[in-house]
Amino acid sequence: MTSDRLLSSPSQTVGPFLSIGMTWSDGEQVVPEGSPDACWIHGRLLDGVGEPVPDGVVETWQADQNGEFAHAQSRLGSGSGSFGGFGRSLSGPDGQYGVRTVKPGSVSDGAGGLQAPHLDVSVFARGLLHRVVMRIYFGDEEQANATDPVLSALPDDAARSTLIAAVDGDGGYALDIRLQGAHETVFFTV
Amino acid sequence: MSKPGTALPQYRHDPDDTHPALLSPDYRSTRLRAPLRTPVDLPQRLTEVTGPVLGDGLVQPEDADLTRGYAGEPAGQRIIVSGRLLDGNGNSIPQSLVEIWQANAAGRYRHDRDNWPAPLDPNFDGMGRTLTDGDGRYSFTTVKPGAYPWKNHHNAWRPAHIHFSVFGRSFTQRLVTQMYFPDDPLFGQDPIFNAAPAAARERMISTFSLEGTRPDWALAFTFDIVLRGSDPTPFEEGDS
Numbered sequence A: 001m002t003s004d005r006l007l008s009s010p011s012q013t014v015g016p017f018l019s020i021g022m023t024w025s026d027g028e029q030v031v032p033e034g035s036p037d038a039c040w041i042h043g044r045l046l047d048g049v050g051e052p053v054p055d056g057v058v059e060t061w062q063a064d065q066n067g068e069f070a071h072a073q074s075r076l077g078s079g080s081g082s083f084g085g086f087g088r089s090l091s092g093p094d095g096q097y098g099v100r101t102v103k104p105g106s107v108s109d110g111a112g113g114l115q116a117p118h119l120d121v122s123v124f125a126r127g128l129l130h131r132v133v134m135r136i137y138f139g140d141e142e143q144a145n146a147t148d149p150v151l152s153a154l155p156d157d158a159a160r161s162t163l164i165a166a167v168d169g170d171g172g173y174a175l176d177i178r179l180q181g182a183h184e185t186v187f188f189t190v
Numbered sequence B: 001m002s003k004p005g006t007a008l009p010q011y012r013h014d015p016d017d018t019h020p021a022l023l024s025p026d027y028r029s030t031r032l033r034a035p036l037r038t039p040v041d042l043p044q045r046l047t048e049v050t051g052p053v054l055g056d057g058l059v060q061p062e063d064a065d066l067t068r069g070y071a072g073e074p075a076g077q078r079i080i081v082s083g084r085l086l087d088g089n090g091n092s093i094p095q096s097l098v099e100i101w102q103a104n105a106a107g108r109y110r111h112d113r114d115n116w117p118a119p120l121d122p123n124f125d126g127m128g129r130t131l132t133d134g135d136g137r138y139s140f141t142t143v144k145p146g147a148y149p150w151k152n153h154h155n156a157w158r159p160a161h162i163h164f165s166v167f168g169r170s171f172t173q174r175l176v177t178q179m180y181f182p183d184d185p186l187f188g189q190d191p192i193f194n195a196a197p198a199a200a201r202e203r204m205i206s207t208f209s210l211e212g213t214r215p216d217w218a219l220a221f222t223f224d225i226v227l228r229g230s231d232p233t234p235f236e237e238g239d240s
């Protein structure tokens, strides 16, 4: 029924004043303070010459610790519990972003195997006419990362390293997002 | 978690003439911010075809009326902006978060870094939120935003617009766009509007609606937003 199909609305930039519409009081808190196993995932959003991007948004979407999604269509996820799985962090003056969350469990790869723990990430900013999409993996999941189908499909370790957050020594994970340049983050089309 | 082997919905990719190119040099800020490497195709698995349930505690009914919440009425032309949130199959997307932000009637944003000499409006903050209803409909009451200058090129002006952020049902459908007004004389010189492929630009322009006006109160514009549709799966058939 191709003739019934509607054409998608085009994307536009969030512009420089996105904080007016996109600020949530607890946007960075995927889990509340004091939750068991809570950790911060953080880093900087950087442009093509390594300058911070202070007017961006990093949104994260992930499964819970059991690998289940709190999804609207319950048959695709657990649809229950207090874990929402969604985070939103507006970048600060030095490009800093961060969400407090828990490391997700492994998620089915749809072919009988598992994907390594990961977050799906959307990045918006002034100067980005469309969101860019990446994933965040975890540096202390070496075994799971080694067999992850998405990481395995990347050409080399340099590419993989742009998606793997390092243990930060403070119970959290750190990963800079580089929109452009020699160490440009691997971005995806979904 | 879905059962192993359960077919997941697969969202169709948009045709090439849908979205702006990330590197659109006439919009100067794209030059150092647009990724330059070819993006990698990410197959749609569970993470991509699921999405958050947003709204509880985030949206109050009064958030859809930007003319309320202060001591007085904001200056400017009062308007009602309404429409439907749809997917590419023509299905409405109910109970889904819609966020908007905009300049005031003079073209000034209530933001630290907007300091061009147009007046702030003490009765207007330019922020609105709502959830679509059971038929995917939304409605905001606001004032028509003014055009505003920016530094992109000599004598650059943004056409009047309202920023829209929508989620749909899945990570794949997430979209931020801008709604424009009919017949704006500033379209021709705006590199952000024109970054969208020519055939797609009109889909960002709202329609004046005489039926939607409220007599002795407000003009009205309609603006439907279409997110990517998914191909039917056996999975979806019994899921309603």
Ligand SMILES: [Fe+3]
Pocket (backbone or CB within 6 Å): A015, A017, B158, B161, B163
């Ligand atoms: Fe704007």
